Amino acid sequence: MQIDKDTVNKIAHLARLEVTEQETGELIQDMSRILDFMAKLNEVDTSNVAPLVYMTNEVNVLREDVVKHDITHAEALLNSPEHDGQHFLVAKVIEKK
Template sequence: MQIDKDTLHKIANLARLEIKPEEEAPLLQSLENVLSWMEQLNELDTDNVPPLTHISSEINVMREDIVGQHLPREQALANAPSQDGVYFKVPKVIE
């Protein structure tokens, strides 16, 4: 499939990209390569292939929510760079 410069600039505009004149030729070639690869994929017979919804067929294995040993507050705060004895102190990140 051939892509012209107008189509390239329309795609770039939709993607909010700025294309410099020296970048046009490599991008045109790259897009043509991708589209020709997609045309090759369209030639494959996929009638008996079920749709893929997930890459992995594994499911989440949940564990029981059991109360166990926890870290005492004093031990958790021991290596904190800044703390007030009860909480970790961190810099303000929201104005």
């Protein structure tokens, strides 16, 4: 695929980006280099290579989900910038119609 000014402008439009004429020239060069590199990767014979699912051979080690420190209702309210002694007070975000 050949990268030209129209292609860069179309991609910029889809990405909602504004690019200058200088940036367009730089992007043409960068995108062309990326596509050239991808073409080189396509030339590599990977027929005997197993698909890579994980980057390491490590297995997830899961731990039991145990509560280590339980806080009281009063302690939780101490972390609130505003409360009425029973509830957290927050700004109203939904207006009634």
